[in-house]
Amino acid sequence: MPEIIPFKGILYNPDLLKSSSELICPPYDVISAAFQQQLYGSSPYNAIRLELPLETDPYSAAAERLGEWLQGGELQSDPVPAIYPYFQTFEDTEGQSHTRCGFFAAMRLHDFAEKKVLPHEKTLSGPKADRLNLFRKTKTNISGIFGLYADESKAADNVMKAFAEANAPVVDALFQGVSNRMWRITDPELVARFQATLQERAVYIADGHHRYDTGVNYRNERAAANPSHTGQEPYNFILTYLANIHDEGLLIFPIHRLVHSLENFDVVALRARLADFFAVTELENRAALKAFLDREPSNYTYGVVSPGSIFGITLKSNPDTLVDPSRPEALRSLGLVLLHDLIFGKLLGISQDAMAKQSNLLYVHDDREVFEAVESGRVQVGFVVKPTTVEQVLAVSETGEVMPQKSTFFYPKLMTGMLYNPLD
Numbered sequence: 305m306p307e308i309i310p311f312k313g314i315l316y317n318p319d320l321l322k323s324s325s326e327l328i329c330p331p332y333d334v335i336s337a338a339f340q341q342q343l344y345g346s347s348p349y350n351a352i353r354l355e356l357p358l359e360t361d362p363y364s365a366a367a368e369r370l371g372e373w374l375q376g377g378e379l380q381s382d383p384v385p386a387i388y389p390y391f392q393t394f395e396d397t398e399g400q401s402h403t404r405c406g407f408f409a410a411m412r413l414h415d416f417a418e419k420k421v422l423p424h425e426k427t428l429s430g431p432k433a434d435r436l437n438l439f440r441k442t443k444t445n446i447s448g449i450f451g452l453y454a455d456e457s458k459a460a461d462n463v464m465k466a467f468a469e470a471n472a473p474v475v476d477a478l479f480q481g482v483s484n485r486m487w488r489i490t491d492p493e494l495v496a497r498f499q500a501t502l503q504e505r506a507v508y509i510a511d512g513h514h515r516y517d518t519g520v521n522y523r524n525e526r527a528a529a530n531p532s533h534t535g536q537e538p539y540n541f542i543l544t545y546l547a548n549i550h551d552e553g554l555l556i557f558p559i560h561r562l563v564h565s566l567e568n569f570d571v572v573a574l575r576a577r578l579a580d581f582f583a584v585t586e587l588e589n590r591a592a593l594k595a596f597l598d599r600e601p602s603n604y605t606y607g608v609v610s611p612g613s614i615f616g617i618t619l620k621s622n623p624d625t626l627v628d629p630s631r632p633e634a635l636r637s638l639g640l641v642l643l644h645d646l647i648f649g650k651l652l653g654i655s656q657d658a659m660a661k662q663s664n665l666l667y668v669h670d671d672r673e674v675f676e677a678v679e680s681g682r683v684q685v686g687f688v689v690k691p692t693t694v695e696q697v698l699a700v701s702e703t704g705e706v707m708p709q710k711s712t713f714f715y716p717k718l719m720t721g722m723l724y725n726p727l728d
Contacts, residue, residue, distance in 0.1 A: 305453060305505040306420045309541065310385035310495050311410040313488075314386070314444070315474065317380050320349060326478035328484065328721035331447045331512075332356045332434075349378050351721025354446045363441040370442050370724075381726070385629040386490045387498055388723060389464040390545060393483040393707045394716050395556060397670070404554055404716075405461055406487075406547035407498070408448060410509065410725060413516075413523050414540055421507045421516070422701035424712070435518040445519075445725035447545035449512030450718055452694070454549045457500040461548055463494055475722055482716045487724070507546065508701045521539050522727075532593065544727035549694045557713040558691040560674050561643070562666040562683040566652060569684045571610040577651050578608070581626070582617035589614065590675055597690055603639040606647075607671075607688030609678045634699035635707070639690060644708045647687070660709065667710045 309698055316327055326347040329335065332355050335343070343352035359365035373379040386409040395401050414420040438446065455461075464487075473485040490493060519542040526539040547554055563569075578584065582604075585722055586594050593607040596616040604619035619626075619642065626646050627636050635641055648654045654664050666683065668674060674686035692712050 305502045305507055306414050307412040308409040308502060308546070309412075310387050311538070311541070311543075311725055312382045312385050313388060313408070314374070314379050314381050314726060315723050316349065316721075317377055320378060323347070324475050325479055327351060328477050328479055328719040330717045331720055333514075334695050335716060345616055349373065351446070351719075354442070354724075355720045363437045365443040366438060366446070367443075370444060379724070382488070384490050385495075386488045387495050388721060389468060389487045389489065390718075391464075391468065391483075391485045392553075392655055393485075394481065396715075397557075402553040402555060404547060405464055405551055406545050407460070407464055408543060408545050408723065409491075409498070410538070411451065411544035411546075411649065413520050413540060413610050415520060416704075419506065419612035421509065422704075423513050423516070424697050424707050432514050432518050432521070435515055436521055438517055439522040439727070440525075441728045443539075443726065445515075445727065447512075447515065448543035448545050448718060448725070449516050449519075450510040450714060451507040451544050451546045452549050452554075452697070453502055453505045453507055453512050453546055454698070455501060455505065456550055457501075458548060458550060460498050460546075461551060463497055466659070467494070477583040477719070477722075479719060484719050484722065507544075508549075508595070510547075510697070510712065511717070526727075538725075539727045541725075543723075546663045549698065551681070554694060555715060556691045556694060556697070557645075557669055557715045558671075558689050559669060559710045559713050560671055560689055561648075561687040562668060562674060562677050563648075563654075563664055563685045563687070564653065564666060564683040565664055566654070566684060569652075571613075571685055574651065574710060575608075575613075575615070578617055578647070581619060581621060581646065583620045585616040585618075587614045587616055591672065593688060594671070597688065597715050603637055603690070604642050605639065605690065606643060609674050609686040609688065610684075611678060611681075631704040632700075632705055634696070634703050635705050637697060638692070638700070638707065638711070640692070640708050640711050643687060643689065653667060662709075669713050669715075 329343045329352040335356055343350050353369055354366045357365040391405050393403040464471055474488050477484045523539050527533045560652040600618050602618050606617050608615050658664050671688045674688055677683045678686050
């Protein structure tokens with residue numbers, strides 16, 4: 305694993321933290337314009353004012369505001385470096401409760417070619433330029449990345465959970481039904497146990513690929529401009545939340561696909577073409593579709609929702625003839641790869657460029673949104689997919705390849721505003 309170190313986090317002052325639920329927000333890439341306005345109204349100190357300001361020059365506004373809050377005492381720097389355990393308790397779509405356990409640390413940045421930090425999804429230039437401007441102006445990690453590591457012994461998990469049972473959290477916030485609790489560990493012996501446990505393990509990026517890429521670019525900029533660069537400066541590290549893939553609370557939700565704005569789209573013709581490759585099962589309703597996906601073991605199984613019909617499809621031929629044989633097995637075995645290559649690319653004629661730009665595709669997390677979008681006529685057809693597994697994420701990452709866009713949704717999102725990481 306890349307080096308992880310404790311750091312002096314920037315937190316809201318204790319008085320403000322009494323209303324911590326009003327201070328936090330999701331990361332920038334899942335915030336709509338309407339939600340942005342709503343968050344602005346929740347508190348004059350909500351993290352949205354740093355993460356995604358409304359001003360014409362959002363980067364300068366964030367930097368100025370950060371400085372004002374530090375000077376005014378609304379934000380305070382911890383006096384000693386710490387590791388910050390962060391637990392999120394939530395319910396899944398079936399109402400079952402889960403707690404995901406992880407911790408914040410400062411993680412050394414590495415180029416992906418070094419194989420110490422591994423991606424699994426593609427990145428786009430636009431978001432990276434946006435985040436780089438924010439890094440440059442604020443010289444702070446406003447929101448962290450989400451990394452995974454594999455430790456069956458759960459050594460760090462045991463340390464965190466024992467500490468959490470014996471100590472009150474420094475942040476305890478409820479946001480959209482998710483409990484967010486964070487602790488502060490400064491004991492050098494306990495910190496060393498985290499570092500020793502994770503020393504030989506790679507980190508797989510679960511969420512925050514754009515921010516990680518931005519961190520590397522920002523480090524390179526700062527290093528080139530610093531004649532006294534040593535590699536130990538704070539800008540060589542990035543705020544990272546790390547969770548064990550063996551944690552029972554680590555869940556990946558599916559991201560469903562909605563197709564829209566295709567010329568001459570004919571759902572009857574699509575169904576006929578699908579039948580050439582897939583066994584087709586008529587389904588009555590959403591519950592029947594869920595049961596179909598749950599019982600079918602094949603990765604190449606999907607639900608198709610169109611106006612007036614619902615059906616499930618399962619590949620009936622050898623997938624090796626339908627996807628690029630030059631791809632690694634870990635990638636060829638993904639249902640989403642076949643969905644994009646065969647159904648979207650060959651059968652519907654959506655180009656790779658259109659997929660990247662989302663010209664004809666929308667993505668939703670809840671299958672109910674698929675049914676609503678189809679029924680309203682906003683989209684032409686919806687595809688309900690199975691969730692990607694953690695094992696598939698790791699297998700693809702280790703090949704050096706990347707999954708299609710929007711392959712994973714690690715729920716819940718990490719909250720911005722739990723703490724910030726200074727890079728100076």
